[in-house]
Amino acid sequence: MSNSELLASFLQEAEEVISGLESGVTELSTSASQSTAGQGEALDALSILAHRMRGSAALYGYPQLSTLSGLLERLCDSRPDLSGEQAAQFVALLGTVVNVMRGGVAGLRAGQSDRDLGLTFTQVGGTQQLQDLVQAVPEAFRMRAPRHQHRPEETEALETQEDSAPAQGLEGELRGFVLQNPDIWEYFAPEVQEHLESLRGQLSQPEQADTHSMFRAAHTIKGSSYMVGLAPLGDFAHRLEDLLGAVREDAVGLTPDVQHALASSLDLLDDMMAAAEGQNVALSERSEQLTGQLRALASGESQSPVAPAPSNTAALPAPDAAPLNTTIRVPAQRLEGLMEQVSELVSSRTRMGRLLAQMDDLQGSMLSSQQRFQRTVRDFEERYLNPDMVRGQEEAASGQGMGGAVAQQFAELEFDTYDDLNILSRSITELSADFSEVRRRLTDTVAELNEENETLGKLVRQLRVDVNQTSRVSFSQATARLRRWARENGEQFDLNIEGDDTLIESSVLQRIVDPLMHLLTNALHHGLAHSEARAAAGKNERGQVWVRAAEQNNFLEVTVADDGEGLNLERIKEKTLEKGLRSAHELNAMRESDLARLILLPGLSTEQAVGSVAGRGVGMDVVATTVRQLGGELLIQTEAGVGTAFTMRLPTTQRIMDVLEVQLAPQSWAAFPVGAIRALRDVSLSEIVETTAGPRVTFDGALVPVIDARQLWGADTTENGDLAHLALLSSMTGITAVRVMTFGRIEEVSVTPAGTLLSRLDYLSGLTIGASGRVLPILDAAGLTRLSRRPSAWLGQEDVAQRRSGGNKLLLVDDSLSVRRLVSRMLERDGYQVQTANDGQEALDILQLDNSYDAVITDLEMPRMNGYELLSAVRGRPESQQLPVLIMTTRAGEKHQRVAFQLGANDYFTKPVNEALLLRRLATLLGASTSLQEA
Known part of the structure; x- marks a missing residue:
């Protein structure tokens, strides 16, 4: 919509409001000579119109008209009890304000600005009228809540509360925050309520509760509260997060006492929100008791449950704030x-x-x-x-x-x-x-x-x-919150925001605010170095962080970048190994881009200590999960000593898009977003060249990787012709050629986001139903590239159990009886035959008597013969030179790994070992071992 159309829209609305105000003032003037005491309804009607004009004028960029409308609104909200001459003066003042507003609107229609409205109001005597009236009867202008904001049955209680002193303590602090920050509360409150509802849903089915999801919800409430400056809510959410963290790590069970404490905590958080919005709720004593109970439960102690609070709440006026999406004219x-x-x-x-x-x-x-x-x-x-x-x-x-x-x-x-x-x-x-x-x-x-x-x-x-x-709103509606957070942490860095006027779907904008806050927190606590280190590196002592939003080729790209030290990839590898999320062999085989993406794993953080804001490994997981749910992709670019940039690339339309149907297997069809397709090609098989990095094809003068989606989907890849059908897809990582069986037709479809069960498939950006009635997965090029590097995840691959030759025999070596029992049970559940030994000497004796073992899993620190000595002895025997040996230890240091691999270890894990990781690596090693023997 052009500027002239916007102005015409505003002027039409303003004329309606001014006419209503003039009618209302005329109605008041007919009875003002007696008293204003019985004119509450008329004043409330004027207040509503003034409030409407104040918001519209501010939205369209007329601050003086908005201020004047706000003055009129406050005068009407005061509802002064006046009579005689003073009542007439009050109505005359209202008339003066409305007349100046009328003149201002007329000036806007004539092409003028509103910057002289305040001066005009003074020149016509409005300021003097206001001063004379307030000085004559100051007590009559005590501010009251507009009656139209409350139900009739609440009015009497409200008038009683208006005369009472402001609340003190925790309740007063919460209420004061809302009164001082109504714009922040407008988006903060719904976010907290959403997370509370999620926690309640999980708690209603404790046997099926996702403790990681519950922990993440509490972490988000805590982080958001601290970032907006609501410390009491953040402190209590921190205690709740500690208990959920202990539950997630199995240090504390989800017992009835814990469930009761969690339910009471959610109730208290609800009451905190209600108290902030004006309800009369007793919080201080309950907060102290519950805080102590949560702390005790998190440490493994038990306390008597806190009794629920009585529901004796009474409503107070809600804060006056504009809705978050103020540019949307419909709900x-x-x-x-x-x-x-x-x-x-x-x-x-x-x-x-x-x-x-x-x-x-x-x-x-x-x-x-x-x-x-x-x-x-x-x-x-x-x-x-x-x-x-x-x-x-x-x-x-x-x-x-x-x-x-x-x-x-x-x-x-x-x-x-x-x-x-x-x-x-x-x-x-x-x-x-x-x-x-x-x-x-x-x-x-x-x-x-x-x-x-x-x-x-x-x-x-x-x-x-x-x-x-x-349904689109400007990106600036999110940047206000980012700027506030930056001001609170402004001593350490400068925040630079670009693309405030970029239009984004309101639902998308609301969902990416949390990820943006997490990315800013990550930049502050992980990316930017201390001023001394920056000065030593020749950089400005103050760090620089950029937030950029732009629309590129039907995609929204939002980038958070910093000029810090870059990601410490070695530290990421070390933490990943310590957490048991990947094995040392897998880490050593990864490229730098894949290592950088490890920070997206749940529970992984490179922070040395756990603090109230960072160190729990939650933030980047939230970012990755949100981007996947929105059908987008996350690009991470980092360079040591230069900085790091995280870019969220999201489709501009989330529900409807044009897609190209493609056939991947005889009975399998999928789709690619048309906006991501650069070209469709039928190329000769001779044009696809094999390189050390995999198959490549020339496009626009450059070699681009070729991914055979038929193979990923388990289809027969026997060549029946001389041509290959390639879809060249554009992603943030570059151009990728995806090979398919056949191309279908382009369709306009309704897209359904991948649900919770499928959200972990990062190559899947959504689902749709084609015209033929087939369910079509919508595939992401960058996700397919990552999938192509994990053959074990391909569809149609042989089952792990089928690759074993009658159940593999494993030798487990550890001096801890509990470890041997736990890991043995883990392996036996997956079909392995397990023999145990309590040190390296016993294990070597067993191997000398029986050469039928398929792999050895051993600790390092053991009596008589340690793991290094056992590994050397195994590799020194011709019968066991090719026997896979896996190290499983608490030592995650790089020097320990280096020695183990030099001696011939096949892989290296840290305790406590991740079951899925161990079984996956065993399946890979034993499958490869079998293939070598057959060859």
Whole structure:
């Protein structure tokens, strides 16, 4: 919408408001000479109009008009009890304000600005009127909450509360925060309530509770509270997070006492929110008791449960703030419903197109049938209605004269003109003509339906664009919160924001605020070095952080970058190994880009100590999860000594998009977003070259990687032709060529985000149903690239158990009885035969007597013979030189790993060992070992 259209829209609304204000002031003036005590409803009506004008003027960039409207609103909200001359002066003051506002709107219509409205108000005597009235009766202008914000039955209680002193203590601090920061509370409160509802949902089914999800919710409440400056809420959420952290790590069980404490904590957090919004709730004593109980439970102690608080709440006026999405003229819930309807309309139109295609096929079949019908009728006519042609040929062959033949023919025709056969023939001819008419009418109908379908398609596309634009808001609505956080931490860095005017879907904007806060926290606590280190590196002592938002090729890109030290990849490897999230062999085989992405793993943090903001390994997991749920991708770029940049790349439309159907296997179809497709190519197999980094093909003068999606989906990749079908897809990591079986057609589809169960598949950006009724996974190019590096995750691969030759025998060596029992049980559950030894000497004796073991898993620190000595002895025996040996120890240092690998270890794990990781690596090693033996 152009600036002139925006101004016209505002002026139209302003005229309606001014007219309403003038009518209201006129109504007040008729009875102002008596008293204003009974005019509360009229003043409330004026307050509503003034509030509306204040918000609209501020939104459209007219601050003086907004300020003047705010003055009028406050005067009406005070509802002074005046009579006689003072009541007339009060109404006159309201009239002055409205008249100046009328003049200001007229000036805007004439192309002027509103910057002189304050001066105009003073010049016409408005300021003097206000001062005289306030000085004469100051007690009459005590601020009261507008009555229209409350139900009638609440009014009496409110008037009583207005005269009471402000709340003190915890309750007063919470209430004061809302009164001072209504704009922050507007988006902060719904976010906290959402996380509280999530926690309650998990707690309602404790046997199925996802403790990691619960921990992350508490962590987010805590972090958000600290970042907006609401310390009491953050402190209590911190205690809740500690207990959930202990539950997540199995240090504390989810016992009834713990469940009761968690439920009481959620109730207290609810009451804190209610107290902040003005309800009369006792909090201090309960908060202290619950804080002590949570601390005791987290440390393994038990305390008596805290009794729930009585529900004796009374409402106080809510803070006056504009809604978060102030540029949206309709409720967000209605927009969501509208988007759902558009999605259904798209699906319906797709089905209509399929039915039209079927009708077109039917038309072709009817044409073919008609042609066969006509041939049959023609043959019938020639044989029975025109026999002279056949008979003439026969007589010519037999030498008969023409005269007799003609007479005989006439007699026969005269005799047979009206027999049954003739009538049947004529009927069939008429039916054929009718059939032609039906076919013609069907053709016309199909043509009209196609035209209607095209019209419907245009309407759907326009509606889609309009609704999408309507639901967009500027990125600046999120940056206000980022700037506030930066001010609170401004002693250490400068925040630079670019792209404030970038338009983003409101639902997307609200969901990426948390990830942005986590990325900023990550930059501050992990990226930026101390001023001394920066000075030594030749950088400015103050760190620099950039937040950039831009729309690129139907994708929204939001980047958080810093000029710090860059990611410490060695530290990431060390922490990953310590946490048991990857083995040393896997880490050593990773590229730098893959190592950087390890920080997205849940529970991984490079912070040395756990603090109230960083060190718990939650933030980056939240970022990655949110980006996946939004169908996007996260790019991490880092360079030592230069800095780090995280870029979230999200589709601009989340619900409806154009996709290309592709076939990956005989019974498997998928789709690629059209916005990500650079080109479609049918290339000769000779053009795909094998390199040390894998297959490559030339595109735009450069070699790009080729990923065979058929192989990933478990399809037969035997070459049956000379051509390969390649879809060249663009992602943040570059161009990738994805090989498929065949290309389908482009469709406009309604997209459903991947649910909780599928959200961990980072190559899946969403799901849809095609026109054929097939469920189509929408694939992401960068995710497919990562999937291609993990053959064990490919579809159609042989099951781990099938790759084993009758159940592998393992030798487990550890001097701890509890470790041997635990790991043995873990391995046996997966089908392995396990023999144990309590030190290296016993293990070596067992191997000398039995050479049938398929792998050895050993500790390092053991009596008599340690793990290094055992490894050397195993590699020194010809019978066991190729025997896989895995180290499992508490020592995660790089020097310990180096010695182990030098002596011939196949892999290296840290305790406590991750079950899934150990089983995965065993399957890989034993599969490779079997292949070598067979070869």
